[in-house]
Amino acid sequence: MIQSLLEPDRRRAPAGDPAIIARSLRVNRPDGAVLDGVSFEVRQGTVTGLLGPSGAGKTTLLRTIVGVQQVNAGTITVLGHRAGSRQLRSRVGYATQEPAIYPDLTVTELLEYFAAVLGCDDGRVDEVIATVGLDEHSRIRVDRLSGGQKARANLAVALLGSPDLLVLDEPTVGSDPRLRRELWSLFDRMAADGATVLVSSHMLDEASRCGQLLLVQHGRVLAQDTPANLRARTGTDNVEEAFLSLTEGSS
Numbered sequence: 314m315i316q317s318l319l320e321p322d323r324r325r326a327p328a329g330d331p332a333i334i335a336r337s338l339r340v341n342r343p344d345g346a347v348l349d350g351v352s353f354e355v356r357q358g359t360v361t362g363l364l365g366p367s368g369a370g371k372t373t374l375l376r377t378i379v380g381v382q383q384v385n386a387g388t389i390t391v392l393g394h395r396a397g398s399r400q401l402r403s404r405v406g407y408a409t410q411e412p413a414i415y416p417d418l419t420v421t422e423l424l425e426y427f428a429a430v431l432g433c434d435d436g437r438v439d440e441v442i443a444t445v446g447l448d449e450h451s452r453i454r455v456d457r458l459s460g461g462q463k464a465r466a467n468l469a470v471a472l473l474g475s476p477d478l479l480v481l482d483e484p485t486v487g488s489d490p491r492l493r494r495e496l497w498s499l500f501d502r503m504a505a506d507g508a509t510v511l512v513s514s515h516m517l518d519e520a521s522r523c524g525q526l527l528l529v530q531h532g533r534v535l536a537q538d539t540p541a542n543l544r545a546r547t548g549t550d551n552v553e554e555a556f557l558s559l560t561e562g563s564s
């Protein structure tokens with residue numbers, strides 16, 4: 314069972330201010346622009362789903378937000394600072410699509426290592442292990458975990474510092490439906506506590522759980538709205554149809 318994540322006395326900035334402000338972002342690759350004038354805002358205390366076809370630029374956009382992607386033009390501000398600033402290091406958690414975790418450590422050893430790097434309180438390791446539902450696997454080496462368990466160990470590392478902004482690249486891949494539901498509940502609880510959660514996903518049924526959706530295609534923002542408004546705008550019954558209608562309409 315996934316447990317509550319946040320430290321009870323954790324104080325965050327008031328919900329509603331922008332957590333991310335992107336203006337005219339451009340990232341070039343040798344064969345063209347991967348982000349082509351991307352502008353959007355993500356408000357604090359929200360769960361935002363980043364959707365788009367494969368190759369749309371989602372991972373590139375997430376990389377610019379956490380400050381590891383070279384940007385050719387435009388600006389990106391995160392929690393009031395330039396993306397990648399030193400002040401953001403302990404405030405932004407990032408879980409990459411491919412788990413970036415040491416295979417020869419147990420889950421507990423892995424988290425203890427990163428907890429030491431981050432200077433986390435005693436007890437935080439056990440908390441995040443419970444949060445992602447890996448209690449029964451805490452003594453298993455990472456290279457012996459299933460794909461979904463590895464993804465959760467990766468997520469646990471991102472949660473360690475109780476980040477104000479959590480950036481997740483396809484965090485529910487390989488998780489069964491029960492676990493996916495628990496992870497989405499966790500994201501909702503974090504947002505209710507004032508954290509901001511940005512999640513890329515291919516699972517369009519999950520997208521309807523987000524307060525906001527950011528739809529990208531060919532390196533551009535196609536739409537940013539609530540799932541209900543996207544459905545209404547496109548005259549469709551669900552987010553999957555809305556997504557197909559918007560992406561087909563612009564291709």
Ligand SMILES: Nc1ncnc2c1ncn2[C@@H]1O[C@H](COP(=O)(O)OP(=O)(O)OP(=O)(O)O)[C@@H](O)[C@H]1O
Nearest residue numbers: 342343347365366367368369370371372373374410
């Ligand atoms: N290191 C790189 N060098 C050159 N091109 C790259 C590199 N990384 C990504 N690209 C290209 O940039 C484009 C956007 O890639 P990105 O990974 O951001 O897409 P994505 O929307 O996350 O895709 P997916 O949903 O398949 O993960 C793609 O055309 C991809 O081939």
